[in-house]
Each structure stands twice: as structure tokens, then as C-alpha cells.
Amino acid sequence: MxxxxxxxxxxxxxxxxxxxxxxxxxxxxxxxxxxxxxxxxxxxxxxxxxxxxxxxxxxxxxxxxxxxxxxxxxxxxxxxxxxxxxxxxxxxxxxxxxxxxxxxxxxxxxxxxxTLMVGFNRRFDPHFKAVRAEIDKGTIGDVEMVVIVSRDPGAPPIDYIGRSGGIFRDMTIHDFDMARFLLGEEVTEVAATAAVLVDPAIGAAGDFDSVQVMLKTASGKQAMISNSRRATYGYDQRIEIHGSLGAVSAENQRPVSIEVASAAGYTRPPLHDFFMTRYTEAYAAEIASFIAALSGKGTASPSGEDGLIALALADAAVKSVAEKRTVLLSEIL
Known part of the structure; x- marks a missing residue:
């Protein structure tokens, strides 16, 4: 078909x-x-x-x-x-x-x-999928703690900031979905902090450029998300999962994965410059998954419900920053 x-x-x-x-x-x-x-x-x-x-x-x-x-x-x-x-x-x-x-x-x-599928492409990244596969196999035991680092090489234009819904709904929303994907349990509590450290114009537009979020599930599992609109060294995308029997992580990816040793020491090529190249395989895989669902091979996922929950987590983070407290997801949904 x-x-x-x-x-x-x-x-x-x-x-x-x-x-x-x-x-x-x-x-x-x-x-x-x-x-x-x-x-x-x-x-x-x-x-x-x-x-x-x-x-x-x-x-x-x-x-x-x-x-x-x-x-x-x-x-x-x-x-x-x-x-x-x-x-x-x-x-x-x-x-x-x-x-x-x-x-x-x-x-x-x-x-x-x-049929509706929402574009959370990072679920389809081969490195992140491999991490999830190790979790599913039981290699690291029960998931206890998740760390997600996502830092952009630069901030978007100010006119985009104004209509984006803010960093939590625009950028961190990918990490909220990834946290759910890795925790294997729904988040019940959200505690967030936010600051303007990169560009005062972002603050003037009513947004933040540097945020951290702690997510917690009913059983006590935790996920920490670190986001910045500035990474001078490239597109920083890392995850680490700690479990009862061990840990598994996915490191930053490069267009060319080599290491050079010389009198100056060990050097490696720069990271990918942004999502268009870093997640090329993920974008292809998510479209392939959508096509498979339309062909009767599986379901369209992430679903609209996944999109709803990720947005609710973003709203909870916004509320947490504004009210300087931990917010229960039940207050939002």
C-alpha cells in the first residue's frame, strides 16, 4: 500500500x-x-x-x-x-x-x-529507542531516576517567542513526552524553575530561556529536565536512566563519530548544529510508523492523548514557576 x-x-x-x-x-x-x-x-x-x-x-x-x-x-x-x-x-x-x-x-x-498522530519525533530516535529497549528488557531493573538534557545552540527569533506559547510549551514539551516514554509511569507532580540568562529580550517578550523541571510519579520515580536556549558547543541532546540494577544513557551525536589523537590531546568533531540534522533518522522513522499504522500494522502513536498530557505538563510547569510551588497534575487535567 x-x-x-x-x-x-x-x-x-x-x-x-x-x-x-x-x-x-x-x-x-x-x-x-x-x-x-x-x-x-x-x-x-x-x-x-x-x-x-x-x-x-x-x-x-x-x-x-x-x-x-x-x-x-x-x-x-x-x-x-x-x-x-x-x-x-x-x-x-x-x-x-x-x-x-x-x-x-x-x-x-x-x-x-x-486517525491522529502527534509529532514527538524523539521517541523514534534510534539511540533513545535503544535506551528504551534496555529498559524493556529489564537490563537496568526498575526505572528510578531519569535525566534529560536538551539545549539549543541558539534562541529563536523574538517574534517567534511571542507566539510560541513559551519555552515549556514549545521546547520542553518534547522532553515532557520523552520523560513519560522513559519513566513508564504517569507523572503526578511538577516543580519548575526558570530564568532569563541568555537574552533579556526573551524576558521582555514574557518568556524564559533557561529552565529546569523536576517530575515525580505516584510511586516516587523522578525525572529531571534541563533546558537552555544557548549551547555554544552545538545541539546538546542527552538522556540517562538510573535503575535498581544499573543505568543506561545516550550521549550526544555527531555528524561524524571519530576521535583524533595528537600532541594537542584527544579531539572529536563538533555536535550536530540543530534538530534538522540530529533527528533526521527519527523524522523518517516516525513517518514510517504513521504509514505502518495506516496500513493496519500497529496504531498511530504518539496519540492525541499523548499530546494532551505533554501540554498539561507544560501548563503545570508554567504554574509552578508563577506560584513558586510544586503543582499536582490533577490541578491541570
Missing amino acids: TVKFGLLGAGRIGKVHAKAITGDAQAQLVAVADAFPAAAQAIAAQYGCDIRSIEAIETATDIDAVVICTPTDTHADLIERFVKAGKAVFCEKPIDLSLARVKSCLDVVRAHKG
């Missing part, structure tokens, strides 16, 4: 997904839509697909599924439209910045028995 795709949004993440779709033998990129004609034209020229309006893709009989890469404030409306049109939907995180809106959107998905 070949799944025929429509791509909604031809920006930075749209380009990443266009590459993943066209690189899969079980997929065909039929059409792209974008508010900026030049962006759509660039993808159409590179991959040989049509340029169509969102309305044309919505009613098209030659498209089975869509990948939503448009601005966040359009996600929920587009999910509902395309589910009602009988299309399977893959949507970049988050579904919306409002928990109430996400809940109402998921109600529509369920009412129409739609």
Missing part, C-alpha cells in the same frame, strides 16, 4: 517532513500547500509534487493523509477539518496552546473515528 500525502506548510519543519515522506517507498507526496507561494514552489520543484490550496487538498480524492506543519494556532482547526474529510492526520506538536481547545479537538477526532 502506498499512502498518498498532502503537506500543509512548507517552512523549516515542512521541509523536514517532505524529505521523510519522499524517502519512504510506501509513501508519495502528492501536493503541498503554503501561504507563501515561494515556499510551496521550492518543495514542489524539489520533489515533483503539486501545489494546491488547503481546500483543494481537503477535498482531494487522490490524498489519503496530511502532515500539518502550519503555525500552532491553526493546528486544531485543520485536524478537525481533515478528520471530517476522512483523511488521516499527522500533526506537529502542539495540537494547540489551550488544553480546552485540545480536548474539544480530540472529541471531534473520536466522534469521526479519525
Whole structure:
């Protein structure tokens, strides 16, 4: 079965997904839509697909599924439209910045028995999957503590900060999902701290650029998340899981994994510069997983419910910082 795709949004993440779709033998990129004609034209020229309006893709009989890469404030409306049109939907995180809106959107998905997968790509990273595999095999015993480090090489533009929903909903939300993926137990408590250490303009925009979050489950398992909008040495992505019988970790990845020894000492190449190259394999694997689900091989996961819980954890972190206290997830959901 070949799944025929429509791509909604031809920006930075749209380009990443266009590459993943066209690189899969079980997929065909039929059409792209974008508010900026030049962006759509660039993808159409590179991959040989049509340029169509969102309305044309919505009613098209030659498209089975869509990948939503448009601005966040359009996600929920587009999910509902395309589910009602009988299309399977893959949507970049988050579904919306409002928990109430996400809940109402998921109600529509369920009412129409739609297929929705949310783009938490890091679950599909081969290194992080290998860590999870060791957990599942029981190699390290029961998971007790998780440490997640995620630091960007630089902050996004200030105009993006203003519409992103803030660092917890934009950046840390990936780590909230990864913490759930690794803990194997739902988080019940959130304690967060936040500061502006990178750029005062980020603070002026009402956001933070340096945050740490402690998550705790009902049984006492803990996950610590460390985020910064600045890492002068590259894209810093590490995880470590401590268990009752041992530990397992995934270190930073490089485009070239070599080590050079000379009179100056040991040196290694720089880290990946950002997510587009660091998670290339993950983006391809998540699209492959979505295609497999549409072909009857498994379910579409991460689900809309996963997206809802990750956003709730982000909201709890926001509340924790504002009120300087630990927040129960039950206060949010």
C-alpha cells in the first residue's frame, strides 16, 4: 500500500517532513500547500509534487493523509477539518496552546473515528529507542531516576517567542513526552524553575530561556529536565536512566563519530548544529510508523492523548514557576 500525502506548510519543519515522506517507498507526496507561494514552489520543484490550496487538498480524492506543519494556532482547526474529510492526520506538536481547545479537538477526532498522530519525533530516535529497549528488557531493573538534557545552540527569533506559547510549551514539551516514554509511569507532580540568562529580550517578550523541571510519579520515580536556549558547543541532546540494577544513557551525536589523537590531546568533531540534522533518522522513522499504522500494522502513536498530557505538563510547569510551588497534575487535567 502506498499512502498518498498532502503537506500543509512548507517552512523549516515542512521541509523536514517532505524529505521523510519522499524517502519512504510506501509513501508519495502528492501536493503541498503554503501561504507563501515561494515556499510551496521550492518543495514542489524539489520533489515533483503539486501545489494546491488547503481546500483543494481537503477535498482531494487522490490524498489519503496530511502532515500539518502550519503555525500552532491553526493546528486544531485543520485536524478537525481533515478528520471530517476522512483523511488521516499527522500533526506537529502542539495540537494547540489551550488544553480546552485540545480536548474539544480530540472529541471531534473520536466522534469521526479519525486517525491522529502527534509529532514527538524523539521517541523514534534510534539511540533513545535503544535506551528504551534496555529498559524493556529489564537490563537496568526498575526505572528510578531519569535525566534529560536538551539545549539549543541558539534562541529563536523574538517574534517567534511571542507566539510560541513559551519555552515549556514549545521546547520542553518534547522532553515532557520523552520523560513519560522513559519513566513508564504517569507523572503526578511538577516543580519548575526558570530564568532569563541568555537574552533579556526573551524576558521582555514574557518568556524564559533557561529552565529546569523536576517530575515525580505516584510511586516516587523522578525525572529531571534541563533546558537552555544557548549551547555554544552545538545541539546538546542527552538522556540517562538510573535503575535498581544499573543505568543506561545516550550521549550526544555527531555528524561524524571519530576521535583524533595528537600532541594537542584527544579531539572529536563538533555536535550536530540543530534538530534538522540530529533527528533526521527519527523524522523518517516516525513517518514510517504513521504509514505502518495506516496500513493496519500497529496504531498511530504518539496519540492525541499523548499530546494532551505533554501540554498539561507544560501548563503545570508554567504554574509552578508563577506560584513558586510544586503543582499536582490533577490541578491541570
